[in-house]
Amino acid sequence: MTAMDIKTKWYEANLKTARESRKKWYKANEKVASTLPKKHWHETDKSRATHTAKPWYEANLAGHLDAKRKWYEANLKVAVDSIRKERAKWYEANQQQQENTHQPWYEANINSDPHMETKRRWYRANLKMARDKQAKWYEANQQQAKDTPQPWYEANIHADPHMDQKKKWYKANLEIARENISNKKWYEANLYVDQYSDAKRKWFMANLALTRKKSEKKKWYEANLEATRQEQKKWYNSNK
Numbered sequence: 001m002t003a004m005d006i007k008t009k010w011y012e013a014n015l016k017t018a019r020e021s022r023k024k025w026y027k028a029n030e031k032v033a034s035t036l037p038k039k040h041w042h043e044t045d046k047s048r049a050t051h052t053a054k055p056w057y058e059a060n061l062a063g064h065l066d067a068k069r070k071w072y073e074a075n076l077k078v079a080v081d082s083i084r085k086e087r088a089k090w091y092e093a094n095q096q097q098q099e100n101t102h103q104p105w106y107e108a109n110i111n112s113d114p115h116m117e118t119k120r121r122w123y124r125a126n127l128k129m130a131r132d133k134q135a136k137w138y139e140a141n142q143q144q145a146k147d148t149p150q151p152w153y154e155a156n157i158h159a160d161p162h163m164d165q166k167k168k169w170y171k172a173n174l175e176i177a178r179e180n181i182s183n184k185k186w187y188e189a190n191l192y193v194d195q196y197s198d199a200k201r202k203w204f205m206a207n208l209a210l211t212r213k214k215s216e217k218k219k220w221y222e223a224n225l226e227a228t229r230q231e232q233k234k235w236y237n238s239n240k
Contacts, residue, residue, distance in 0.1 A: 113119070
């Protein structure tokens with residue numbers, strides 16, 4: 001006997017058992033179904049959804065609601081009384097502290113410093129010295145302003161020890177410049193002053209020759225480019 005034959009017999013035996021059990025299950029449910037009301041499921045649910053006198057969220061609270069309300073009111077009164085007592089004590093304590101300390105709030109930290117008296121003396125002594133120096137500085141500047149009648153923009157000019165020489169040099173050069181301008185035109189004056197004009201001219205001619213050579217190379221390149229394109233075109237057509 002092969003394995004397939006064994007599987008076939010096992011399947012037939014189990015199939016018979018499964019059919020008999022299903023038949024019994026179907027008959028049992030059929031009897032139960034005959035006793036049920038002949039309505040759809042959604043109709044039976046509608047009939048059960050009848051509204052009671054109280055909502056669902058008040059059903060569990062109904063028994064303990066009065067006790068909870070009394071407990072809440074009693075505890076609320078105790079809490080309010082205790083908070084008021086604490087506030088009254090705190091207020092009275094602060095009032096007492098203000099009566100004992102006549103100093104304002106901004107002096108509280110000053111008086112707590114053990115070295116404050118020393119600092120005050122040092123501050124007063126330095127303040128007097130600073131005021132004396134300021135008065136001397138102001139008087140010195142006032143005296144200097146009286147001694148120097150020149151305006152502020154001339155103060156730096158007269159402070160330069162070489163200012164007299166600079167003025168003489170400026171006047172001498174100004175006179176020479178005016179003579180050159182009066183004798184020759186301004187555009188002719190610059191032509192004969194440049195001592196490197198010959199070197200510049202040679203450099204210009206050399207660069208001009210180089211530029212012309214580059215121009216010839218460019219023309220040669222353009223001519224060869226055209227010839228190359230013609231050859232490429234012929235090669236392309238022959239390969240077609």
